[in-house]
Amino acid sequence: KKYALLKVYRAINDNFRKIYKEMSNGGDAYLILEDEENPFNGGLVIKVKPPGKGIKPLHALSGGEKSLTALAFIFAIQQYDPSPIYLLDEVDMFLDGVNSEILGRIIRRNASSAQFIVMSLRKATIKFADYIIGVANRGDGISRIYAHHVPEGVSENGQ
Amino acid sequence: KKYALLKVYRAINDNFRKIYKEMSNGGDAYLILEDEENPFNGGLVIKVKPPGKGIKPLHALSGGEKSLTALAFIFAIQQYDPSPIYLLDEVDMFLDGVNSEILGRIIRRNASSAQFIVMSLRKATIKFADYIIGVANRGDGISRIYAHHVPEGVSENGQ
Amino acid sequence: MYLKAIELENFKSFVHKNRIDFKQGFTAISGPNGSGKSNIGDAILFVLGPKSSKVIRASKLVDLIYDGGKKGKPADYCRVSLIFDNSDRVLPVDSNEVRLTRYIKRTNKEQGYNSYFYINDESARLQDFVSLLEHAKISADGYNFVKQGDVTRIVEMTPVERRGILDEIS
């Protein structure tokens, strides 16, 4: 139904603008339906203006800027209609230390309304977890789970 | 010429096996020409056996294991026929702390026979550089270059 | 609803029986390269995404069975169970705990296998399994599952694909 889609679009766009502003520390981003009259005839476009910069085409954004944009979109949908589980594998691969912390804080906050399972190599992200699962193999290729500890002094390779 | 390709193949395969063994701390990897009689009829296959594990199909390797394999291949070619310049942008994105250090050490060593320009967010890689260039923007989107310092206490976002 | 635990048997680098407990909230999984972090994600997707094998880095499902390592013999089956707390009845099953299991066993044919599904240890048909997951919004091709390397996919997909995500939600 067209009206259902427009309702979803407006709510998520609203969330997306606020969440991106927070995650990027002042930047602007919004979603545009290419054909608002007949949304199913067109796509959904993202416009991004990182803090202090002009509007950028998506392909010109840096790796970290693209990641923040994509993550803001995911959190915007979650805020409208949460799934019970989010499984995020190394979504901080391009993020610098500052942005990894912002992400870690936001996941922690959003984890009150959904379960987040996040694979990461970065202390900056991991330190906001409620619970850490460590994985290792003893040089024989067999995975072992250990130390279900609360974050404290976790080194970058989880040991 | 077929003989020229076979000569290149054998030399690079030899380098690749040694370099992968060193970078992965004991693993095995080698290159196979699918059609050794008529090499131009087939492709070049990579076989990898990470330390302590059995032979793995490439798609089953972890992100870090794939990165090490790809980097070992690049260094294997360099050892045979160096290019004057290597430009590597965030090639350590999947590497944990231990592997980032191994990479940093190897680049430092190989930089005696070529110039390496490496973009990275990881202290573990950066600390092996001869020379660091810092980039920042003052919140207005205009890039500025600063502090061409020798590595010492560089924070993860270069400041 | 939340995932309470995963039980893995001979799944990829997890040999014999392993149980991993989870809590509500934000759980981080860390460890060295190649230790098995993404494999845990693959185990979850193995159960939640019965229709697509590409989603779990396997060209054929038998690739998921523990391969025996350096010198050992490959296992001939693997099984993964996801154990959910269902007190809020998000899953349309009348029990506080729901156990979803997928089991594959090699056959004598080269790369052949049989695949079985269980809901609370009772045999289930694929379509019942799939509709259960869709009902609870936990099917593997959702926007809420981001595989390693895919974080920027939302930015790189076409506008029509992206609008498709909104279609799914409405």
Add this chain to the structure above:
Amino acid sequence: MYLKAIELENFKSFVHKNRIDFKQGFTAISGPNGSGKSNIGDAILFVLGPKSSKVIRASKLVDLIYDGGKKGKPADYCRVSLIFDNSDRVLPVDSNEVRLTRYIKRTNKEQGYNSYFYINDESARLQDFVSLLEHAKISADGYNFVKQGDVTRIVEMTPVERRGILDEIS
């Protein structure tokens, strides 16, 4: 041969004139997300890869010209010079220092531009420029240039593409 310096003028996030000096050996470039690290790589590829614009995250070359930022007016040209130490004559040019320059300037047509190449500040044709680079093994589509996100490409390409890398070397 090695790169001694880059001079950038209005190239992406580098406004007005900027000179970046390089040394031999291992140089690391670091800084916050979006600061301009990869843009420096794009500047190098802009000169060394005159035939492909996709390699520099630009759908059209005029995207590379500084866009004026939040409130400013876009520049109408950009220029990048790569200054090489050529004491070992790896570049087939008889001078100890070789300066390779590429310059693009907007025209009145929408998204139109003119593109110019210079070797030691003398006008050069595209094909002379390209053959110079290939001779020195510094053309942008070599295995020695790895863009952000591409590190695992060697492992993910087809065997025939990979053998193609060996073909290039022999």
